[in-house]
Amino acid sequence: MRQKGSLGWLKHDLTHRGPTAWLLTLGLFAFYFILYYGGRTLAGVPIPDLFTPIAQALHLPSKWTFYGLLYTLAIAIGGAYVIYKYRHNRYQVIRTSVVIFVQATLAFSVPWILTIFEQPEYYFSYLWPLKMEYFYPSTILSMPLPFILFSLLGSLIMVPLLGIFFGKRWYCSWVCGCGGLANTAGEPFRHLSNKSSKAWAFEKWSIHITLFLALLTTALVIASWGVGENYPVFAEQAASLRSLYGFVVATLLSGIIGVALYPVGGTRVWCRYFCPMAAILGLVQKFGRYRIRVKDNMCISCGMCSTYCEMGIDVRAYAQRNQDFVRASCVGCGICAEVCPRGVLRLENRWRRDPQELSMDALLNETYRG
Amino acid sequence: MHVVIVGNGVAGTEAALAIRRRLSPQDARITLISEEHPYFFSRTALMYAYMEKMQRRDLEPYEREMYRRQKIERIQNRVVDLDADAHTITLRSGATLSYDRLLLAVGARPRMVPFEGLEKVKDGLVHFVSMQDLDHCERLTWSTEEAVVLGGGLIGVELAESFVHHGLKVSFVVREPYFWPAALAAEEGEIIGEEIRRHGIELIVDQELKTIESDEAGRVSGVGLSDGHHLPAQMLGVAIGVVPNVDWLREVKSSPELGRGIRVDRSFRTSLPDVFAAGDCAEIGADGEVPLLETIWYSAKLQGQRAAGAILGDEVSYTPPIFYNSSKFFGIEYTTVGECVGVPSGTRSLYRRHESRPITQRILFDEAQVRGFSMLGSRWDHTLLQQWVAERRPLSYVREHLHRAQFDVEFGRVDLSKFQEEERTL
Ligand SMILES: Cc1cc2nc3c(=O)[nH]c(=O)nc-3n(C[C@H](O)[C@H](O)[C@H](O)COP(=O)(O)OP(=O)(O)OC[C@H]3O[C@@H](n4cnc5c(N)ncnc54)[C@H](O)[C@@H]3O)c2cc1C
Ligand code: SF4
Ligand code: SF4
Ligand code: SF4
Numbered sequence: 005m006r007q008k009g010s011l012g013w014l015k016h017d018l019t020h021r022g023p024t025a026w027l028l029t030l031g032l033f034a035f036y037f038i039l040y041y042g043g044r045t046l047a048g049v050p051i052p053d054l055f056t057p058i059a060q061a062l063h064l065p066s067k068w069t070f071y072g073l074l075y076t077l078a079i080a081i082g083g084a085y086v087i088y089k090y091r092h093n094r095y096q097v098i099r100t101s102v103v104i105f106v107q108a109t110l111a112f113s114v115p116w117i118l119t120i121f122e123q124p125e126y127y128f129s130y131l132w133p134l135k136m137e138y139f140y141p142s143t144i145l146s147m148p149l150p151f152i153l154f155s156l157l158g159s160l161i162m163v164p165l166l167g168i169f170f171g172k173r174w175y176c177s178w179v180c181g182c183g184g185l186a187n188t189a190g191e192p193f194r195h196l197s198n199k200s201s202k203a204w205a206f207e208k209w210s211i212h213i214t215l216f217l218a219l220l221t222t223a224l225v226i227a228s229w230g231v232g233e234n235y236p237v238f239a240e241q242a243a244s245l246r247s248l249y250g251f252v253v254a255t256l257l258s259g260i261i262g263v264a265l266y267p268v269g270g271t272r273v274w275c276r277y278f279c280p281m282a283a284i285l286g287l288v289q290k291f292g293r294y295r296i297r298v299k300d301n302m303c304i305s306c307g308m309c310s311t312y313c314e315m316g317i318d319v320r321a322y323a324q325r326n327q328d329f330v331r332a333s334c335v336g337c338g339i340c341a342e343v344c345p346r347g348v349l350r351l352e353n354r355w356r357r358d359p360q361e362l363s364m365d366a367l368l369n370e371t372y373r374g
Numbered sequence: 375m376h377v378v379i380v381g382n383g384v385a386g387t388e389a390a391l392a393i394r395r396r397l398s399p400q401d402a403r404i405t406l407i408s409e410e411h412p413y414f415f416s417r418t419a420l421m422y423a424y425m426e427k428m429q430r431r432d433l434e435p436y437e438r439e440m441y442r443r444q445k446i447e448r449i450q451n452r453v454v455d456l457d458a459d460a461h462t463i464t465l466r467s468g469a470t471l472s473y474d475r476l477l478l479a480v481g482a483r484p485r486m487v488p489f490e491g492l493e494k495v496k497d498g499l500v501h502f503v504s505m506q507d508l509d510h511c512e513r514l515t516w517s518t519e520e521a522v523v524l525g526g527g528l529i530g531v532e533l534a535e536s537f538v539h540h541g542l543k544v545s546f547v548v549r550e551p552y553f554w555p556a557a558l559a560a561e562e563g564e565i566i567g568e569e570i571r572r573h574g575i576e577l578i579v580d581q582e583l584k585t586i587e588s589d590e591a592g593r594v595s596g597v598g599l600s601d602g603h604h605l606p607a608q609m610l611g612v613a614i615g616v617v618p619n620v621d622w623l624r625e626v627k628s629s630p631e632l633g634r635g636i637r638v639d640r641s642f643r644t645s646l647p648d649v650f651a652a653g654d655c656a657e658i659g660a661d662g663e664v665p666l667l668e669t670i671w672y673s674a675k676l677q678g679q680r681a682a683g684a685i686l687g688d689e690v691s692y693t694p695p696i697f698y699n700s701s702k703f704f705g706i707e708y709t710t711v712g713e714c715v716g717v718p719s720g721t722r723s724l725y726r727r728h729e730s731r732p733i734t735q736r737i738l739f740d741e742a743q744v745r746g747f748s749m750l751g752s753r754w755d756h757t758l759l760q761q762w763v764a765e766r767r768p769l770s771y772v773r774e775h776l777h778r779a780q781f782d783v784e785f786g787r788v789d790l791s792k793f794q795e796e797e798r799t800l
Contacts, residue, residue, distance in 0.1 A: 005512040006426050007540055016426065092705060094786040195428075201437060299781065300757050302700060304671045305384070305435040306419035311428050320435060341783060345702045347709070347753035350781055 018267065019192050025267035032264035039071060040255055065119055075185065076112045080104050082188030089191070093342050095351075099177060103184040111181045126151050129179055132159040133218040134281040136249065140222075141229040163281075164288050170353055171294025172285035173336025176275065182258065183275060186314060187337055190271030194339070197270030197316035204316075207277050207333060214253060215283035221249045253278065272314045276333050286332030294336065297350045300326045309340035309349060323348050375402045377685060378463060378473035380453050382408035383417065384671060385653025385678035386479035387436075390446050392682035399445035405471065407463075409452040411505045413438060418671055420508050421532040425539045458628035458646040475648050475685045478623075478636055479678060482616035482654035482669055490585040496592030499610050502533045511609075515540050518608040522546075522597050524583050525614035526553050531703050533611040534575055545576045545605050547597075552579060557715050559800060561725065562750050565732045566703045573704055578603075586610060616669055618655040633657045635667055641690040642681040652681035658692060670699055696763050698756040706732060711759040712746030713738060721745075721800045724769065726793040733788055735776070738800070739769045752788050753781040 006016035017024040042053030055067035064070050083104040090096035110128040119125050124147055132139040138155040147155070166174045176183040197203075224242040232239030262274030275282055296319070303326075309319035315333045319340045322329040341349040377393055379386045390404050406414075415433040422428040441448060449471075455464035462472045484501035492499075498514060501507045511533075519542065523534045526548035537544045552563035553570065570577045578599070585598040596606040618635030630644035631637040635657035642650045642658075653674040659665040668674075673694060684690040700709045713721075717738060726735040733751030737744055743766040747759045758779040762772050777790055 005424055005515065005540075008516065020429075093783060095783040098785055195432075199432075201439070299755060301672050301676075301695075302698075302756060304418040305416045306422065307416060307428060307432050307435065308419070308422060311422075311432045324435060338783065346700045347707050347781060350753075351784065 019195075021196065021268050028267045029264055032266070033260060036260040036264055039067065040259070042067070065116070069116055072112050072116070075181065076107050078189040079107045079181070079184050080188075082185070082191060086188050086191050090342060093338075095338050096342060099338070100188065102178050103187060106179050107181050107184050110179075123148065124151070128154065129181060131155065131163060131281070133215070133222065133284065134180070134182075134279065136218060136222060136254070140225050140246075163285065167285050167288035168292035169294075171289035171292055171330070171336050172282065172334065173294065173338075173351070175285060176282065176335035177337045180281075182262065182279070183272070183335060185263065186266075186271035186275065190266050190314070193266045193271050194314045195270070195311045196268065197272065197276070197314055199310055199313075199316050199318050201318075204318075207316075210277045211279070211283045211286070211333075214257075214278045215280040217249060217253070218280035221245050253280075270314060270316070272335070275335065276315050282333065282335075289334070290330055290332055293353045293355050295328050295330045295352050295354075296322075296334065296340070297328050297352045298323050298326055299348045299350075302346055302348045304346055306345060308343045308345060312339050312343045314339070319349070375474045376405070376472065377402055377475045377477065378405045378407065378471060379477045379479060380407050380463070381479035381481055381653070381655075382406045382411070382414045382448070383479060383481050383653060383674065384414070385481075385674040385681070386477065387414040388675050388678035389477055389479065389652065389682040389685070391444070392679045393686065394444050394446065396686060403447070404445070405447045405449060405473075407449045407451060407453055407465070407471075409450065409466075412448055412450045413441070415505065417503065420502060420505075421536050424508060424511060424536040454622070454626075456623070456626040456628055456646075456649075458649060461648065473648070475650065477681060477685060478630075478644070478649065478651040478655060479653045479674075479681075480619045480651075480655045481674075483619040484612065485615040485617045486612065487614070489583060491588065492586055494592060495586055495588045495594055498588070498594030498608055499586070499612060500533075501612055502529050503616060511536070511611075514609050515542070518542055520545075520605075520607045521609040521611065522605050522607040523611040523613065524597075525612065526550055527556070527613060527615060528554075528701055529616075530611070530613040531570070533613055534570070535573070535704060537609070537611070538573055538575060542609070543576075544574070545578055545607070546570060547578045547581055547583060547599065547605075549582050550579065553577070557710060558748065559723070559725075559736060559798075561727075561798075562734060562736065562748065565734065565750060566706060569704050569706050569732065616654065618657065618667065620655060633665055635665075637665065640692045641684040642677065642692065643684065650681050650685055652677040666694065668694060672699075696760050698760055700756065706751050707753055708751075709749040709754040709756055709759075710747065711754075711756050712744075712763040714746040714748045717746070717800055719800060723798050723800055724773070724795060725798045726795045728788065728793055731788075733793075735793070736798075737769065737772060739772075743767060744769055744772045753783075755779045755781045 006012050014024060016022065038051065038054055041051045042055060044051055055070055059067045059070040062070065064073065083100045086100045087097050106129055115125045115127050127135065132155065137143045144152050144155065177187060225246050228239040228242035257278045258274045265273050303323035305320055305324045307320050309323060313319050314337065315335060317331050317334055336351055338351050341351060379390055386406060390406055393402055393404060413434050414436060416435055419428060419433045423430050423433055452466040453463050454466050461474065462470045463476065464470050484503050500511050500514065502511065521537045521542045521544050523530050523537065523544060523546045530546065534544050534546050552560055553567045554563060558566065567577055582600040583597055584600050586594060587596045587598065589595045594607060594610045596604055597610060598604050620632050620636055623629050623632060628646055630646045630649060635655050636644055636651040638644055638651050638656050638658055639660055640658060642652050642656065644651050654669045656677065657665040657667050677692065680690050680692050696712055698711045702708065721738055722740060724737045724739065731751065736748040738746040744762055746763065780787055782788065
């Protein structure tokens, strides 16, 4: 039941798909549309470019830097709220501080400062396959050597290795800006994600399809760079696939759909259903050391964990069956463990559950006696 | 075989699922009857719905699809009669249903006592046990400024917390000298009491409710306490415990043997043929034993599953596991294992208190072994604590290995060496 008063009404409306939430979504759609298409004409209609003048007034190099500034502000303000809300939980405080720090430095200030020194604008917080361009030969060749090394080593070695030890969370909950926004500014919309098993079935398909498309596009772009001169038709096809992928995946799904749907579809829509990086990390964490540990027979099926999982994982389904689990989509944000009123859940990084001489079943059946 | 289950709480639902796991729809027809809600929902999460942390739909632990897939029939109606000779039950709608096996998992209802002035009250007095109670609370909250909660137990705190969330001025009246002496020692009770006060609740201890006052319309307007104090209130939450929901069974054609609850043996059989009972309503024990009533979630779940085995003809002999439970009072977590409740005076305990934060551990022990744990303010793995009690570990061993049972979040483990420690005899 919502709280009394008009503030209570507004809070409820905004977080429970009321008119205010839809308005906000519409506003975000409009924002992204103008951001991406401002200054262009679509079907003969010119779209005004509202953000370049603002960027100029602020002495920022482009509207994208202005967007980066807004994004960083959103993460910082949302992050402050999250830190306050979970102030008694050190894991959440540290994690959120790191998210804010990474966004403010690696994802915002560093690329900007690089441009001031007339270096290519490079985001140290993004790796392939999230940032596909960093693997395209044309991009690589235009980069200084350290950046090339960072791209290659980071994507091919650091990502899977850390994934094995810490699961997906080291990236999706601590570093990635996309996840950073979801975990901070998106916090009030967590409970809106779809928990149904249908959504789970869809997620398994959709995410692997984007992963496949990402791999295919990367492979074709690299191949066409190698042999393109001899096969102009192939090179053309590869280039159009590349731009199609860029448009559908990077622009539509990760930007417009990914963020604008927060107030009505929950955060992490992009992360859960489409992100190719999530697909890779999800596979790695399934076989790695990360898991959510469930205390035996302690779950009272209250459902707080499932409600607040932003990936829409039905955590309760595992907890009430006494089953430790890792789900490919779990980003290890740790909120399920935080909100559980009975302290049933814990994120763990061990190969095995704490070895115990005696199992709970043995205890219940009293086989330990004989 | 047709299995009819009355009550779709955790005991009834887990029994239905356990039967379905073993018998296909061709071999067993399963019907779940409940008057409260068409689907199984978590009673334990009522407060989260009240505080709008959750939507009502999210209280349901299983997807609605599941009932269709598992072919479990559901009827939302009240059972009003039981005829054991004919193997039938009658619903309030008038329909009769025949069964081959009947499981009574009818739960518990709020305890009430005849307070002075109660007969005039038509509105404003609430309990917090059923979905209908939640509706009732929600309807009244809008027109309430001040509320009184009666009863120093878990449901009382949950109700008080929900009231505070809605901005009501809350007085919490507890009969005992500190909060929840049924489970906490005085020191821990004081810590919780401080936490309750810190949230703006007026905690009134050592007081009983004397009278309930109501206005002309019959709405609660205030209460009078045993020391003569008067508290204005438009809502009065009564949470003085629950009792097995068995009164209706005294009026049916064939009534099973009743004590405080439905008497069952260790395989959940009642005195009637083919009729079983489990969960909050069941009073377990063979002749001559002290009957056992457990009104907690895990027990109801386990009992439902075991009763399903008995219904299918397994040899079942239920003995409860070493007691454990956990809960939360506002922000403070609490884990209890083994013997902590109502221990004989003279029981020795090691009491450990954090220097600056409301974190304590109490380990009850005797010369030979540890007997129980009562842990406040941080998270513990009850399975390990339980294991130590079962293995009869001595205090020295437990103290040395205590860190193994810590279940706090990463970066959030309290340093166990930073505790002041002393022996306290209870
Ligand atoms: C607010 C609250 C918080 C709690 N928190 C905790 C906690 O944190 N930890 C814990 O361990 N336990 C907790 N409990 C206790 C726990 O919820 C119960 O032990 C558990 O729900 C019992 O389950 P049950 O299946 O035996 O009965 P119930 O869940 O009570 O189900 C019985 C059902 O039978 C129906 N019924 C009864 N008679 C009839 C009839 N004649 N015809 C048709 N239907 C009928 C009732 O309407 C009800 O739906 C809490 C209880 C409450 C009320
Ligand atoms: S799923 Fe993808 S976009 Fe989301 S946080 Fe992880 S890497 Fe970033
Ligand atoms: S399961 Fe828990 S840790 Fe994983 S994403 Fe969901 S809330 Fe976060
Ligand atoms: S929040 Fe905790 S108690 Fe509630 S369903 Fe999840 S694991 Fe179980």
